[in-house]
Amino acid sequence: MKASALVVVILLVLGCGSAYARRPQATKAVQEIRAVLDKQVTEWNKGNLEGFMAGYWNSQSLSFYSGSIKTAGWQPTIDRYRQRYQSEGREMGKLDFTELEIETLGANSAFVRGKWHLKMKDSEPGGLFTLIFRKFPTGWKIIHDHTSSQ
Secondary structure, three states, rough: HHHHHHHHHHHHHHHHHHHHHHOOHHHHHHHHHHHHHHHHHHHHOOHHHHHHHHOOOOOOOOOOOOOOEEEEEEHHHHHHHHHHHOOOOOOOOOOEEEEEEEEEEEEOOOEEEEEEEEOOOOOOOOOEEEEEEEEEEEEEEEEEEEOOOO
């Protein structure tokens, strides 16, 4: 009998999580976040780093982790991107995101996982990323980015 009750409780908990994911505001948030990511890809592929960075929170509290490097703030993050992808002899390549999983954590926050891939002249770097989004009056922005390379 106790096992049956436990199964019922687990099913109820799982059902509540699924119900939240289907709620209209969750679906709208997922669509809005996906639009931010799609715009980032479009801007990157046009060579517009500032347009790509519009998806990030323009704050000193923005955090960007890649490998063993922690970058704090919007300006140091764009400077890092410029050095890595726009300095002499570098290229931005063509970006795409795949395997996106967008999960709302509440009305104003979300968690995103996915893969990134760049097609360059001589290489194709890529890896995984985890993003935390927060909804601001101006829309959804990335407040934390943890990106790995393969």
